[in-house]
Amino acid sequence: MDGHDGDNSKQSTADMTVFVQNLLQQMQTRFQTMSESVISKIDEMGNRIDELEQSINDLRGEMGQDGAPSPSASLKPKEEPKTTDDSA
Template sequence: MDVHDSEDPSKQSTADMTAFVQNLLQQMQTRFQTMSDSIITKIDDMGGRINELEQSRWE
């Protein structure tokens, strides 16, 4: 911690808030990436099932 931070609580408060917001944004990004990956996997699965149905229809 910088000497100036201990003298000025508002600087420490700002640093704490910045760290909190950065952490929150990182968590949100991770969750959105997980959701995106899950959606893409489900779409791929549905595409495979549709292809199987189309093939079985013409056999």
């Protein structure tokens, strides 16, 4: 052993450390970008839902049904009475 193996080992460890640090930085940057994108889309969806609720309320007001139940509630089928059939 001539002492150069120790230097190569230290250089290899330093190179690996730099590589891992760069990789972690890239992953953190990508994660941050994805997080911002998801949050932006959630905010946009929330705004669209708010607009939809306002449009529905406007339509209900125009139809004069502010206090009336929704039309879908009156269109629900009635439950048929349950009977026991012992002949099966």
